[in-house]
Amino acid sequence: MNTEHFKPIRLDTQAELTRAMQQPAFKAAWDELEESYSALNELLRARKQAGLTQEEVAARMGTTKSAVSRLEASIRNEKGSPSFATLRKYAHACGKQLIIKLI
Structure with a gap:
């Protein structure tokens, strides 16, 4: 592929997010999804x-890799x-403790 005709474009995702968050509809949708995504990220x-794979977490939980995959995807x-x-089993399998905070 000849790339001489193309110039790379730098994408500043943080600037784009900041700009998008100024739109009320976008911000409302973002806020609605934030809880789910923060739980998944944790x-x-x-x-x-x-340092565990889904398969290793599954073994520690006493379940299958596909069940762990579905759990992560469901969130x-x-x-x-x-x-x-x-969620507690998953946390313990990862050597963590599950704590729920209402803020």
Whole structure:
């Protein structure tokens, strides 16, 4: 592929997000999804910090890799609400403790 005709464009995602957040409809949609995504990010961060794969988390939880994959996807897609017990098992499998705070 000849790339001589193309100039790379730098995308400043933070600037774009700041600009988009000024639009009330975008901000409302962002705020609505923020809880789900922050929960997912915490789960993924815990797994990565523990250096575990989905398969390893599944073994520690006594379940299957596909169940762990569905759990992570269900939070991202808002297609389910994992139980407190399931989230606690996931946290413990990652060497963490599940704490819920209302702020």
